[in-house]
Amino acid sequence: MSSVQPVIIAGGSGTRLWPLSRSGFPKQFLALGGTETLFQKACLRCKAITYDIKPTLVVTNEEHRFLAQEQLREIGLTDAGLLLEPVGRNTAPAMTLAALEAMAGDDDPILFVTPADQTIQDAEAFQAAATRAVQLALNDALVILGVVPTSAHTGYGYIKADGETVAQFVEKPDLVTAKHYLQEGNYFWNAGIFVTKASVWLKALEQFRPDIATATQNAWCSKTIDNQFVRPDKEEFKAIPAESVDYAVIEHLPSSDITINMVPLDAGWNDLGSWDAVWDNTPTNSDGNALSGDVLSINSTNNYVHASSRIVGLVGVKDIVVVETPDAVLVADKERSQDVKRIVEQLKADGRKESDLHRKVCRPWGWYDSIDEGERFKVKRIQVAPGASLSLQKHFQRAEHWIVVKGTAEVTCGDNVLTLTENQSTYIPLGEIHRLSNPGKTPLEIIEVQSGAYLGEDDIVRFQDKYGR
Numbered sequence: 136m137s138s139v140q141p142v143i144i145a146g147g148s149g150t151r152l153w154p155l156s157r158s159g160f161p162k163q164f165l166a167l168g169g170t171e172t173l174f175q176k177a178c179l180r181c182k183a184i185t186y187d188i189k190p191t192l193v194v195t196n197e198e199h200r201f202l203a204q205e206q207l208r209e210i211g212l213t214d215a216g217l218l219l220e221p222v223g224r225n226t227a228p229a230m231t232l233a234a235l236e237a238m239a240g241d242d243d244p245i246l247f248v249t250p251a252d253q254t255i256q257d258a259e260a261f262q263a264a265a266t267r268a269v270q271l272a273l274n275d276a277l278v279i280l281g282v283v284p285t286s287a288h289t290g291y292g293y294i295k296a297d298g299e300t301v302a303q304f305v306e307k308p309d310l311v312t313a314k315h316y317l318q319e320g321n322y323f324w325n326a327g328i329f330v331t332k333a334s335v336w337l338k339a340l341e342q343f344r345p346d347i348a349t350a351t352q353n354a355w356c357s358k359t360i361d362n363q364f365v366r367p368d369k370e371e372f373k374a375i376p377a378e379s380v381d382y383a384v385i386e387h388l389p390s391s392d393i394t395i396n397m398v399p400l401d402a403g404w405n406d407l408g409s410w411d412a413v414w415d416n417t418p419t420n421s422d423g424n425a426l427s428g429d430v431l432s433i434n435s436t437n438n439y440v441h442a443s444s445r446i447v448g449l450v451g452v453k454d455i456v457v458v459e460t461p462d463a464v465l466v467a468d469k470e471r472s473q474d475v476k477r478i479v480e481q482l483k484a485d486g487r488k489e490s491d492l493h494r495k496v497c498r499p500w501g502w503y504d505s506i507d508e509g510e511r512f513k514v515k516r517i518q519v520a521p522g523a524s525l526s527l528q529k530h531f532q533r534a535e536h537w538i539v540v541k542g543t544a545e546v547t548c549g550d551n552v553l554t555l556t557e558n559q560s561t562y563i564p565l566g567e568i569h570r571l572s573n574p575g576k577t578p579l580e581i582i583e584v585q586s587g588a589y590l591g592e593d594d595i596v597r598f599q600d601k602y603g604r
Contacts, residue, residue, distance in 0.1 A: 137332065138189050139269060140244040141181035142233040144327075145174055145195040145203060145251035146223055150479040151409045151472070154463035155441065159492045163251035164202050167413055174203065174251040175210050180258065181247055182212070184265050189244055191215040192236055193251075194229040200364055201499035201602065221369040226327070227383035228375045231340060231351040232367060234333040245272045246336060248329045248380075254416060256403025264400045268330040271299065276394040277331040277339060279385065281323030283401040287313035290408065290473075292325040292381065294397055301395045304386045323397065326404060329380060336384075339393050344383045350375040361603060410456040410465075410472040414439040424449075428459070439469070461504075462494040499602040500525055501578070513590045517571075519544075519579040524572035526600035533587030533594060535563040537571070542579035545572040568598065 149162030156162035163174040171179070178191055191212055195203050197219045207215045218232045230248055237244050247265065255261045268278040279301065281294045293316055295303040304325070308316065316322035329336075340348045354375060357368030388395035405416050417425035417439065424432055428442030435449040444461045456472055458465040467475060482490035495504040500523035507514040519525070519542075527547065537546065538560040546553050546561055547570040554574075555561060563569045565587060573579035597604060 137273060138187040138242065138244045139184055140189045140233070140237045140246050140333070141178070141184070141191045142230065142237075142246050142248040143174065143177050143181065143191060143193045143251050144226055144229050144248065145193055145199070146220065146226075146229060147250075147252065149252065150476040152407070152413070153475055153479050154458055154460045154465055154489065155443075157489075157491055157493060159198065160202070160497065161199070161252075162407065164199070164206060167254075167407060168417060171210070172206055173254065173407070175206050176255075177249055177251045177253065178207065178212055178215070179210060180255060180261060181249060181265075183258070183262060184247060184269070185262065186245075186266075186269055189237075192218060192233050194218045194220065194233055196223065197221050197366070202497055204363060205497075205499075215363065216365060217363050219364055219366045221366070221372050224372065224375045224377045226380045227340065227344065227347055227378045228351050228372075230329070230336060230380055231347065232355060234336045235352070235355045236365065237333045238337075243332055243334045245269055246329070246331055246333055250327050250406070252407060253326065254403070254405045254407060256416075258402075260402035261400065264398050264402065265330070268396075268398045271396045271398070272330045272332060272335075274394070275332060275335055276396045277329065277335055277385070277388060278396045278398060280326055280328040280330070280400040281397045282326045282404045283399055284317055284322065284324050287317045288324065289313050294323045294325050296321050296323060296397045296399075299396045299398065301389050301397045303389060304381070323399060324404075325381065326400065326406070327380070328400070329385070335393070339384045339388065339391075342391070342393075343387045344376075344378065347376055347378060347383060408473075410439060410458065410467065410475065411469050414456065414469065437469075460493065463489050499523075503583075508590070511586060511588065511590075513585040515583040515585070517581050517583050519571060519573040519581075521573055521576050521578065524601070525570055526597040526602070526604065527568060527570045528595050528597050529566055529568045530587075530594050531566060531596070532589040533585045534565040535569075536584040536586075537561050537563065538582045538584075540580045540582055542573060542577050543575040544579055544581060545574045546570070547572070570599075 145163050148158040149156035152162045164172050166172045193203055200219055271278045289310055293305045354367035354371035357371055359366045405412055407413050414425055419425045423437040425439045429446045430440045430442050432449040434451045436453045438455050440447055440457045442459045447459050454469045456467045479490050501518045501520045504516040506516050539555045539557055544555040549567050
């Protein structure tokens with residue numbers, strides 16, 4: 136029996152969930168309820184499929200490699216492989232990369248391909264659908280999971296099914312058409328979950344989009360491998376046409392000689408594509424409010440509030456979304472939450488960093504939080520994980536003062552190496568080669584005060600960096 140290769144597609148930026156989701160920390164890496172992130176939940180769901188399961192493959196952006204690696208470590212999937220896209224090219228090239236990697240060992244496993252940013256409430260129902268999909272895929276079918284619709288939703292593509300056979304794929308409908316689909320009972324939402332042998336996918340892609348097949352193969356053949364990280368050639372990858380799995384292949388299959396099946400999925404599925412979708416999947420109190428964080432509500436009903444860093448007060452409001460982070464606050468009408476992406480578009484047009492990064496930024500060695508800044512100064516709170524270290528580096532336009540708040544710091548400054556503990560400090564002169572390391576077994580936390588004419592993150596020259604940056 137063929138083995139099953141879980142493939143997690145973890146691209147995308149989730150602009151409709153700004154300000155929590157940003158291009159540098161997209162929604163799939165957020166924990167929207169509970170302690171596990173959407174990405175981690177997707178990985179664990181696939182790992183639980185009752186077949187011979189191969190180590191997980193994750194297709195993600197180069198920029199998110201350490202974020203994905205750390206979240207995999209947290210759930211014990213340290214054997215997972217990460218296929219790193221230098222630029223986004225949609226899901227067809229991503230699935231092709233996974234198929235090529237899966238067949239690299241002269242195997243032809245069944246790919247179980249799922250986006251990383253979806254929720255499933257009924258794990259047992261998901262496993263039953265997954266098992267049936269694998270059974271069909273064993274017979275060389277390309278199988279899609281079709282979500283049993285719960286409303287006349289106009290934001291999803293639909294699948295018209297005749298039993299387990301796909302009769303037709305249809306585009307996102309208007310409301311009247313969507314209501315008709317719901318009444319018919321044989322239309323399902325397209326969730327973007329595909330199950331098929333790697334060879335079947337590659338055959339189908341070659342048949343319908345040989346340009347994508349050839350270009351992806353070229354990028355793959357010129358790949359480099361760095362431990363868990365597999366990098367297709369950057370220039371070759373840029374030449375791949377950007378296309379979704381659906382448009383490239385799936386929608387052509389009902390009229391082809393390749394079998395296309397659908398398995399119904401009735402498991403409390405949601406893609407959390409907007410704040411109203413998050414709201415609908417969050418428990419509410421007696422006033423219909425879904426509240427997270429430090430929130431006070433007076434005479435307010437049917438609101439969604441997420442408070443990250445400070446108290447949020449509501450008085451006499453209803454049907455609104457409020458999302459607070461340390462550097463941005465969103466207030467939106469529930470019915471207009473899809474338009475949040477327009478805020479992100481405006482931020483990008485204005486060159487604002489709030490579209491890309493949070494105030495707190497994750498790094499492979501830990502994180503930093505820019506807690507204050509003004510003319511010629513910036514203050515950061517920095518945490519370094521046990522055994523981790525920043526790169527050996529220097530800055531041309533700023534000096535730095537470091538104060539140890541917690542833990543033990545090993546500081547390289549020029550030719551000197553010193554050890555600092557709590558309440559001790561040091562000074563890094565402008566232009567001096569330096570490094571901060573944590574030799575201890577507990578997190579190191581420092582306060583860094585930068586001073587100088589220019590304090591941008593690009594004022595850095597790295598001499599040694601174990602993270603390959």
